[in-house]
Amino acid sequence: MAWFSVRLFKQATPHRQALRRHAQRRHAHFYQLRSDWTVFRSWPFAEIDWRRKPWVVAAASALLALFGMAVLPSFASIFRVDTYDDLPAIALTLPEQPIATFVPGQGDDRVALIDGVYAPLSEASLWTSVTIERGQTLGEIFGKFGISPQQLARLVAAAPSADSFTRLRPGDRIGIRRDSAGTLTALQLNVDSDTRRIVEISGDQVSERTIERPVEKRMRVASGRIVGSLFGAGEEAGLDDGTIIKLAKVFGYDIDFAQDLRRGDQFAVVFEEMYRDGEVIAGGEIIAATFVNRGRRFDALRFEKSDGSVEYYDQGGRPLRKAFIRTPVEFSRISSRFSSARRHPILGTVRAHKGVDYAAPSGTPIIAAAAGRVRFAGWRNGYGRVVEIDHGRGHSTLYAHMSRFGKSAKSGTRVQQGDNIGYVGMTGLATAPHLHYEFRINGMHRDPLKVTLPPPQPLPGAAMARFRASTAPFIRQLARAELQTAASAPR
Numbered sequence: 001m002a003w004f005s006v007r008l009f010k011q012a013t014p015h016r017q018a019l020r021r022h023a024q025r026r027h028a029h030f031y032q033l034r035s036d037w038t039v040f041r042s043w044p045f046a047e048i049d050w051r052r053k054p055w056v057v058a059a060a061s062a063l064l065a066l067f068g069m070a071v072l073p074s075f076a077s078i079f080r081v082d083t084y085d086d087l088p089a090i091a092l093t094l095p096e097q098p099i100a101t102f103v104p105g106q107g108d109d110r111v112a113l114i115d116g117v118y119a120p121l122s123e124a125s126l127w128t129s130v131t132i133e134r135g136q137t138l139g140e141i142f143g144k145f146g147i148s149p150q151q152l153a154r155l156v157a158a159a160p161s162a163d164s165f166t167r168l169r170p171g172d173r174i175g176i177r178r179d180s181a182g183t184l185t186a187l188q189l190n191v192d193s194d195t196r197r198i199v200e201i202s203g204d205q206v207s208e209r210t211i212e213r214p215v216e217k218r219m220r221v222a223s224g225r226i227v228g229s230l231f232g233a234g235e236e237a238g239l240d241d242g243t244i245i246k247l248a249k250v251f252g253y254d255i256d257f258a259q260d261l262r263r264g265d266q267f268a269v270v271f272e273e274m275y276r277d278g279e280v281i282a283g284g285e286i287i288a289a290t291f292v293n294r295g296r297r298f299d300a301l302r303f304e305k306s307d308g309s310v311e312y313y314d315q316g317g318r319p320l321r322k323a324f325i326r327t328p329v330e331f332s333r334i335s336s337r338f339s340s341a342r343r344h345p346i347l348g349t350v351r352a353h354k355g356v357d358y359a360a361p362s363g364t365p366i367i368a369a370a371a372g373r374v375r376f377a378g379w380r381n382g383y384g385r386v387v388e389i390d391h392g393r394g395h396s397t398l399y400a401h402m403s404r405f406g407k408s409a410k411s412g413t414r415v416q417q418g419d420n421i422g423y424v425g426m427t428g429l430a431t432a433p434h435l436h437y438e439f440r441i442n443g444m445h446r447d448p449l450k451v452t453l454p455p456p457q458p459l460p461g462a463a464m465a466r467f468r469a470s471t472a473p474f475i476r477q478l479a480r481a482e483l484q485t486a487a488s489a490p491r
Helices: 015-026 036-042 054-070 072-079 121-126 138-143 149-158 162-166 230-236 241-250 461-488
Strands: 100-102 112-114 117-119 127-131 173-178 184-190 195-202 205-212 215-225 266-276 279-281 286-293 296-304 310-313 333-336 339-343 350-353 356-359 365-367 372-380 384-392 395-405 420-424 434-441 444-446
Touching: 117 121, 117 127, 117 173, 117 184, 121 127, 121 173, 138 149, 215 230, 215 461, 230 241, 241 266, 241 286, 266 461, 286 461, 296 461, 372 395, 384 420
Parallel strands: none
Antiparallel strands: 100 112, 112 117, 127 173, 173 184, 184 195, 195 205, 215 266, 266 279, 266 286, 286 296, 296 310, 333 356, 339 350, 356 434, 365 420, 372 384, 384 395, 395 420, 395 434, 434 444
């Protein structure tokens, strides 16, 4: 019985806090809003804290009161409540905590979710749900319910999966079933994200069975306006971090969220929200979205083609996936731009800088900007570890100063867009970890930030008809969400 008193493993942090720290490390630029208005910071009064000047606050309050009494009454009719009565409302599905949620496919003996425990409704009063707390032992947990160590040991020792009960963590939830005399007759716990195990005892017989944990999919609509950051606006709109990152990746071919994001940009999104046991889980997809960035509108509509492949398209049926990814690495800032004359930080000479340098932590993954064949992967003078890819039709890209190569970076092999070809480093002539990225057309260097390529072809006739029919409802939902965002915008 020595295992019986083993302490439960401690959980480092709640899942959401861990996800947030991971997102802050990997996507720090989403938490900061870059603005063209930084010139105002140099004004003499920019550093004054006006809130600490009582006379200023009093004067401002008096002026506002006079303005309200003298001017606003004449415009009262503009702000009638019924002004927005004609705006279509959006029916949002809110999370619910059902008393009993039925598991489909169980026939007349369906199993219901009762307070986190799966059981027939007739057994609802016999089951108790327990959430594991930090530092508890199994003996402490079951002792609260009058279950002796001998009872528990007999049940668990006879079960083939007894080790599952010794690896519980804080936050896990188990079910306990007792008969009218208080005797333990069953235990229930999650095996993984998809199944739950029930261990039952009847006299001297011990048996096990597993049941599927169904996933419920709900459709939601959200919209927002950028004020401080993409993550801040997303949270205000009710999006979790995973959905915000997916939204940024969907528009990643057209919008550089590290450089292009501006205060006043706005978005609307139709997305799936997944629930298991009444709780939100990861995995939902973005179905449709719009993003207005610096006055330019971008659309993204998810569509499954006849061959089963899924891609995002604009309203004209053109795929958002471009021939080349705009930036082949997640970076914190552009440390050096394309230039015909730049002083080299190490050599001290003035010469052309034929690419763009993206500053990023050492070890950050580098991906292929487009499909092609690796022309060269090795060491090259001041470039250090470098990969060069031939994409055909005269286009090629180069990635330099890598700390090490990825599995796909082998001379002569073909790579697909997004394949990992290496990791950020500072090999060769470099003063700090960064990616030096070059783009060439017919051997001539072009600025990766400015080069334009022909747009992809739209869907063909039959596919276009299916695309328009399947995406029309989501386009209408986005339009209603945008109306609501515009109506709530400050005047």
